Amino acid sequence: MKKIAIYTLALALCGGALYTAVAMEKAKDEAAQAAAEPKEPVVCFESRKGATEVTQRDIKPGWPNVKCSPTTGAALWYGDPFDGTVPMGKMPGLENLPEGHALVKPRSEKLAILPMCGTACHNGVGPSFSPPTLPKDKKPTAIPTMESLVPDLKDLQHGRGRIWCLDCHHTTKRDKLVDHFGDPISFDQPQLLCGKCHGDKLRDWRDGIHGKRIGEFASNGKKRWFTCTECHNPHNVQDGERNRGFVQLQPEPPPQLPNGMKDASHELVHPVAH
């Protein structure tokens, strides 16, 4: 009996040692692999793909600013809701909020060609600007250069043909939007522009019912406000035939099938009974 016990013990020890050795080697391999692969920065989108990208980084060790979905590349979790924000600026109706409690992510940083608008083309010089001329009215005119830059302009959906560029864009300051008085509005404050027509939406947005805010939930808390253009594409607000204000997205993966279920095809069958 004792003999067997000793043999077993020896065998177990040998096995254990062998396993440890193998395991160590494996761990080494994995470490080497990880080192060999250069870490690409993870970029995910917040609301609308292609318009609100954010790069993942560690705020403190093991605490990223944002977690991204491996399936769809969407932002899934905020470590710091105020990462990369600036004060919203003056907004009528929100004067009662404490200083610095209304934050936004500047939209102008996301608009790639914005810095060039006023310098490269609409700079007041060039063949069509001597002598400097301006559009005499706001009547629609096809502008092939702009259409090639922003494809959505070809068949502008916004307003169904009742709206044209200069209803929203400033006539002379092309890196600005325009209000009812002809004064410029920053691209970082599109709500001031959109609210010109969509007053009910602006009211709901101001009260937090429409649109999205993150951060502290108290009504006077510190919040990052999502501005209109972070979620809506102003040139294609109706997303074509679907006629909805929000674009289509790839959904996150479905839930796990419960034990014993092979697929979810039964969900497509409707129960029929009299």
Added chain:
Amino acid sequence: MGYALNIRKCIGCRRCVHACVAENNQSRGTRPGEKIEWIQVLRMERGMFETEKLDHGYPEGLGIQVGGNAYTPAGQVLEGQFHYNPEAVPEKDATYMPIACMQCEKPPCVKVCPVRTTYREGDGPVVIDYNWCIGCRMCMGACPYWARRINVTTPVLPKAEMNPVTHYLGNRPRMRGVVEKCHWCLQRTRQGRYPACVEVCPVGARKFGNLLDPESEVSKILERKNVFRLKAELNTFPKFFYFYD
């Protein structure tokens, strides 16, 4: 605390579901039962009525007693697909309805708990003391919203994926054999922060706030919008409201 969800806005992208998992340290294994999600998104068909169907039904060929389009699902029916996975959402012919714990004012789950391990907190959420739960699952049977999940095994939670900010009644890692559910991210909301699902909803359909503050977004919704409670006929008095523009 109160919650409101705009079902007209929801596009069914399930981002809330996965934000919840990232925040609340749910089990995320691969074996059946090892993956737990607290939010379910139900896809319901908009329905379509057809002339050809007019004579279908019962009796066959006449459709007098049961009309031809009677079996066309339309509207909010709590009947549809949970496992939908199209290339893009929202689909034209569907609406979506996310469902999670309603944090009832009169929670049936609390009443049936034999050890009082689940109870209503003063500020709203119905919570569970995971260390006291005996895993009898009576609460799961009593919940009319299927909000509760059982940890059928020791939860799978990789170290790197764990959220280190936890709450005893909230998202601390659970153990085998206990029941868990949504608690409105107690570890965040008690610190004043929005729940994780509110923060990731790309369409801003999810709203959270203080029901006692007339300026909060939830109070404004109750004041301004058409609101309903799911299964209000059961007198559970959810503090989770559905609304539409």
Added chain:
Amino acid sequence: MQQLIRFATDYVGYVLKGGAKFYAWMGSLAVLIACMLYVFYLQNTEGLIVTGMTSQIHDGLYFANLVFLVGVAAGAVTIVFPAYVYHHEGMHKVSVLGEMLAITAVIMVMVFVFAHMGRPDRLWHMIPPWGIYSFSAMLGWDVLVLNGYLILNFICGFYYLWCKYTGNPINKKWFIPLVYVAIVWALSIHTVTAFLISTMPSRPMWHHSMMPIRFICTAFAAGPALIILIFMIIRKNTRFWIDDSAIKLLSTIVTWCLGIAIFLTLSEVVVELYARTEHANGLYYLMFGLHGLTGLVPWFWSAVVLMIGAFILFLTPAVRNDVKRLPIPCAMAFAGIWIEKGMGLIVPGFIPTPIGEVTEYHPTFVEWLMMLGIWAFGFFILTILLKGAIGILLGDIKFGGQAATAK
């Protein structure tokens, strides 16, 4: 005190001795019990993942058996009631056997509770002063009434046996009132079990006030059906003779309780399926399947065939009056009710879920083994209890007498 020790040693000594058949029976049961212990160990190391239960369908075979066995325990009252209230001669002789069956069934229920729990190690959380007892919870009440019933039956049964053993007269001053309490209590255990599931509006399949009476009816059919089977076995294997009159009366009770149970089931089918609201989805799944999933359909229809078949056989004079043929409908009724009340009632309550998800329940081998093991455990206890009781009733064990052996 010395009497008590002698009682215990005599009892154990008598029970342990038996023929080859006895040892084979107990041995095979022991094997199943060992399997049960192993899967119980698995469940408490791996977790409920080794079972087929999910978050959607979180009560399965264990809960079904639990509900059924509470019925069997309550069913024992069908012996005690005629014996003590109607002073039925034949029943009075065997009433203690009914109490032994009740004890066994309650113990089995408790083992099924252990099997069902996610954390059986924490069950003490229910027991004050260490734990918290909740008066609002039906499960709390169920535990209370079950334990009370166990204690009542233990006292009544063993006090009776003790008196037979010592030859002392029974102190009727407290014994008879206690028996009456036990009779009412028997109704309470099954009523509370019915309330356990019928008080949940979230599960429309269970949420109707017919549930307690249906439970009682099925219990008073399944319980005595099992008792008749056991009596037949006792008559065959021991010198203890059970009167035909007792068996006759029991079979009458089975017949009419079964008849009422069938009637109630049919009523439910008509009420639910005539309007065919969303609330009938569970029953519809059970009877015909839902969304093309038909896992429980054969179960339901086999239960219907078994129950109605048994009822017709019970009504047939050739079977009814022939004690030899009686076990056939008894076994059929027992099996039919086991399906109808267990798998056929508990599982479809979860299909669909309250928010409309349709899934199916696939009990695993572990669950079947656990179930078999617990039934084996029950028969193990029952054999011991019945053997000892019969020994005393026969006078084989008597204070001051020679320790005798049963055949």
